[in-house]
Amino acid sequence: MSTYSLSDGLASGAPRLSRAPLLASWVRESGVGILASVAWIAFGLSCLWWEDVGDWSRTHSLGIAAFVIAVVALFGTVAADYLGSAGRALRQRAPWLVVLGVFMTLWEVATAKFAWLPLPFFPPPQSIIEVYTDDLPKLLDSVFASVKLQLGGYLIGATVGFLTGVSIGWSRAVGYWVHPVLRFIGPLPATAWLPIAFFTFPSSWSASTFLIALATGFPVTVLTWSGVASVSNAYYDVARTLGAKPSFLVLKVAIPAALPHVFVGLFMGLGSSFAVLVVAEMIGVKAGLGWYLQWAQGWAAYANMYAALIVMSLLCSGAITLLFAIRDRLLVWQKGTVKW
Amino acid sequence: MVAATALAEIDAHPAAGAALDIEQVSHAFDIDGAELPVLSDVSLSVEPGEFVALLGPSGCGKSTLLRLVAGLDKPRSGTLREDEARITRPHPSRVVVFQDPTLFPWRTVWDNVALGLEAQGILKSQRHRVDAALDLVGLSSFRNAYPHQLSGGMAQRVALARALVNDPKILILDEPLGKLDSLTRITMQAELVSLWQRKGFTTLLVTHDAEEALVLANRVIVFSDRPARVKADIRVDRPYPRHRGDPYLADLRRQILGLLGLDATW
Structure with missing residues (x-):
């Protein structure tokens, strides 16, 4: 990485150390983690922003949990270098976290908030959480x-x-x-x-x-x-x-x-x-x-x-x-x- | 140092060779109901400690004879004796090294070499013999490797150690160097001779390489085409280590190739 930025600097004829490649590499390594974090924040917001169309008791907790996951995803990937194998594992799975976050958001919106999917047959995520806690x-x-x-x-x-x-x-x-x-x-x-x-x-x-x-x-x-x-x-x-x-x-x-x-x-x-x-x-x-x-x-x-x-x-x-x-x-x- | 003590260990179990008598042995296979004769009235008497090479065209029945000597198959007629005792079934005093190393892939090198002692139920008290045999073939550092991690030559060395650990009286070699590259082959020929000289076992080597037979053996038995018959019994009275370019051996080689019907190529 440093070799690249060095030769880049030499090629441009100026002995300056370009910041852009460093930034690029940082984005490449942590960008997906940030994206995952954004996706899970979106899920959290989708839980808390609108009113539920039905009567579910775990909506609030689920939103909080989504924020927690977002925070973990953010710090876990940004600080992955200091977290050893756990950090590496998290970074490797970050693309999946993005997809899951997006899926959860869509699921939440399509069921609990606007009932685009017929309701009793397609329960929202919080009702499934409710099963795990109450049953x-x-x-x-x-x-x-x-x-x-x-x-x-x-x-x-x-x-x-x-x-x-x-x-x-x-x-x-x-x-x-x-x-x-x-x-x-x-x-x-x-x-x-x-x-x-x-x-x-x-x-x-x-x-x-x-x-x-x-x-x-x-x-x-x-x-x-x-x-x-x-x-x-x-x-x-x-x-x-x-x-x-x-x-x-x-x-x-x-x-x-x-x-x-x-x-x-x-x-x-x-x-x-x-x-x-x-x-x-x-x-x-x-x-x-x-x-x-x-x-x-x-x-x-x-x-x-x-x-x-x-x-x-x-x-x-x-x-x-x-x-x-x-x-x-x-x-x-x-x-x-x-x-x- | 380690190797020296290992050798002393091996030499502490002297395994003098056994005499082998093959008397009028004939054998045949049943293939789709038809009888295919492979050995016809073969008689051969091998002195203890002799190194005998069996040479013949490929598919002539040499390997079948080895299986009979090992006791893996029974002859249709005739008898085989090891030191006067009739051979009826396999025994660790007659060990075979096959053309393929046939190491057990699920066992490490050490466990492969230990196979014979384990099968005879004496491994617990004789573990040092496994280490010694591995030292003997120079593979101690590969003791924990699995067969798929070995080269062809190394695998065949392990197979040799697996045979030698039993202190065989008769070592039966079924083209053991046939699939090795020529350099490894020459090295292992020299190793074979030195092992044989040190341990004194009787050796029976099947090969279809006349040069290999002449470099290694005291006696070369030339077989006819199937069904195999003894065509010639040639003594090779030359000291070891033998030189490949020895004119005496070259002469014998020409003679043997002539017997095998290949004189036109010379």
Whole structure:
């Protein structure tokens, strides 16, 4: 940067240090942050300037919060050099802050202030905040129920799927018996079992756990199997000449070599199990975010639905992030893996 | 200093070579129901500590013979013996180094070398042997690297260390230098000879490079085209280190190429 301004000065023939490039670089580095700040001030003003068309209790607080974010964005980006990694992270995300600020402003104006969007169906941001503050216990209960159901079903499905996949991949006899069953049952969407499962299982909770496990287990089984089956024979030859017993070949050769495939299966299983979870909660289980959504719809509480959707999306995304983090730890030896 | 103690460590486990007897071995593959003979009545007797090169046209069945010696496959007929004991399955006293290093990509260099000791369940008490083997091939500083971070020559050195850590009585080399560039190849040929001289294991080297066979081996066995038959058994009585330009070797080389039907190119 300084080299640039120096040569600039020399070229113009005058030994003066131009201020313009410094200013330009300052604007380039902090300009987006200032813009973000402006966008969030606009959002704050849009909250406080006009009267709400409806009766919402959090408008004022939301406006104040928007100003706080604006201040943080401003100082965070301008003083980023003194804030270390947090400053850098903030500066990097500043363009997103601008877009979010603009979006929030438009949302606020289009709903709470002028009702350009039909009202009960498109609630303003403050009503969603209101859900998080006023309906928190019920929402937390739902989150807890969903996580519990999902985690139980997923862990069972992943474990069973992994063991089945390894067995099919390893043993011809197991493959002979399990493969046709897998082909017959696996492609069936787990949700198709819902009506039967709710009859045959003692509780809707156990039925849902079974269905989530089923949805997880199929992709995990198939990919683990294909992973084990595609392990190069050369690895087994090497291990055998070095004195490896069959158990070593399975545990220390086949499984580690198949792990990248297994994680693809775990990822796919996670996706399909989310779908089953929500449907199961909407239909049978009397708890969880799916049930909360259903319940909110029954009361035409649209703000609650959006609030629950946001939480659900954070949870699902968080689960995938966690899975990828585990994968990255276990598969450090791989190069060029996708970052989530 | 470190290397010196490492060598002392390795030499403290002297692994004298074993004798290898191959008696009238024939083998065939089933390909789409048709029988494809690959070895036909091969007999070969290798003294303990000998360095024998198996030379033949590509695809003639040399590598199949190595797999039989390693115990990875069973011959259709005939027997193979290591020091009088019949070879029926793989054993760490006969270790193979393949053309591809086939390092396990999920293991670090150290863990790859430790593979044999781990598989035999003796790693806990024998960790120093892994360090010594890595020192021996000069890769101690790469102990924590993953295979994808290594060059071809380094990877093959690791594969060699992985074999040597088991103190094999018979080292089976299946064109281990075939995919290396010519400079690395020459360096590693010299390393192979010095390792063999120091440790005294019996060595079986498959190659289709006549020069490599002559620079390295006491004995060169020339095989016919498939199904492989022993065509000639040539003693190479020259001291090490051998010189590539040695007229005696050049003469032998011409003779061998003639046996392989390549005299027209000379």
